Every structure is written in C-alpha cells, then in structure tokens.
C-alpha cells in the first residue's frame with residue numbers, strides 16, 4: 001500500500017509580478033517500507049517537496065493522500081496532529097533546541113503526544129541508549145559533536161514511532177565517517193519497517209537507497225529502482 005500519494009502537486013510562489021513555479025505537477029507514490037532518495041540540483045524543489053510531504057507546507061494545487069488520509073480538507077490542528085503522529089523529521093542542521101538537554105529534546109514530541117512524565121523520560125532515555133548516547137543524555141547540543149547531535153535528532157524523530165521518516169540532507173553537516181554511521185542508522189530504521197524519504201544532492205548517497213527520484217526545475221525527470229549499496233557509503237559521503 002502507498003503511504004505517500006501525491007497527485008499533480010504544484011507549488012507557486014509569487015514575488016510581486018513574478019510567478020515562481022517551484023513544483024510543477026509532481027505525481028508520486030511511495031510504498032510502505034520503501035527507502036527513496038530525492039536528488040536534484042540546488043533550487044530544484046527538493047526541500048519544498050519534502051515540506052509538502054511532511055505537511056509543513058500546503059501545495060498551491062494538487063492532492064496529497066498520506067497513509068490513506070486525504071490531507072486537503074484538514075484543519076491546521078488536524079494536520080499538526082497527523083504530522084506529529086506519523087512523521088519523523090531529520091534535518092541537515094539537526095534543529096535541536098539549544099537550551100534543552102539531549103533527553104529533553106527527545107522528550108518534546110512525547111509531551112505533545114500527551115505521554116506522562118515518567119514514561120516519556122524512560123522512553124527518551126532508552127531511545128538515546130539504543131543510539132549509543134547513554135552517556136550524553138544530560139548534555140546540551142553545544143556539548144555534543146555533530147554526529148552525536150544527529151543521533152539525538154534521530155532519537156527525537158523516532159520518539160513517537162512514526163511510520164514515515166523524512167530526512168533532508170541528513171549527512172550534509174557531518175564528516176564522511178560520521179555521515180556513514182548516520183546512514184547506517186537510517187538503514188536500520190528502514191530494516192525495521194520505517195518508510196524513508198531522504199533528500200540528498202549527492203548521487204553516491206542516493207545509491208544507498210532502494211529508489212531514486214530525480215527532480216529538475218520542479219519536475220520529476222527520473223525515477224529508478226536500484227539495488228541499494230550500503231557498503232559503498234563510506235567512500236561517497238561528503
């Protein structure tokens with residue numbers, strides 16, 4: 001079954017007289033459990049597409065069905081609720097809250113989901129431990145390396161057990177070895193059944209996915225299934 005179903009999605013920005021067509025009739029289905037890379041040059045619309053899939057940004061036209069739910073007619077509250085329950089985000093710059101500890105950052109989505117304090121502290125600590133971060137749960141982001149911060153961000157993305165993980169250049173701010181480790185973690189999430197959509201400008205990283213969608217100027221110009229090559233990751237992460 002398709003977890004993502006985009007039909008003729010257009011996104012247009014207006015700047016004065018000028019019309020900027022950032023997504024031009026993008027139609028795309030992603031099956032549950034797939035691992036999809038989205039590639040394309042800077043400005044081709046990758047992040048805009050991810051923000052649409054992540055319900056962070058509404059399309060100008062077209063329909064989006066997420067896990068069987070038509071998102072078009074939903075109120076902002078329902079959209080936020082759907083997003084919090086179904087989607088985990090991983091960003092290039094981690095997007096952790098600087099004043100909160102690693103544990104508190106991972107707890108945040110659980111507060112929104114209404115989990116009681118003791119359960120959510122235990123869950124956040126156990127997620128961090130599963131990512132090798134047990135010794136750092138009381139550290140603030142500034143006291144952690146880039147790779148450690150991305151692990152915290154991954155733990156936060158996993159907190160509510162979302163079925164869909166969206167990652168925008170997750171290794172972009174990391175050195176190659178750490179980037180390799182983070183990609184391995186993303187692979188483990190996919191092995192456990194999570195659907196992954198990962199944006200990258202790096203064709204080498206895209207090769208680690210099961211399917212690659214190429215965007216150019218807001219249009220899908222390529223869609224290929226491939227045998228994923230996780231072992232080659234180390235040499236190509238930049």
Ligand SMILES: Nc1ncnc2c1ncn2[C@@H]1O[C@H](COP(=O)(O)OP(=O)(O)OP(=O)(O)O)[C@@H](O)[C@H]1O
Pocket residue numbers: 013020022040041042043044045046047048049201
């Ligand atoms: N809020 C906005 N208002 C106007 N134009 C925007 C807005 N957001 C994005 N754009 C434009 O949309 C186009 C696509 O942007 P987007 O961020 O999706 O590209 P991208 O493929 O993610 O690029 P990069 O690889 O550099 O991250 C760009 O030309 C950008 O300037």
Ligand SMILES: [Mg+2]
Pocket residue numbers: 046047048
């Ligand atoms: Mg981008």
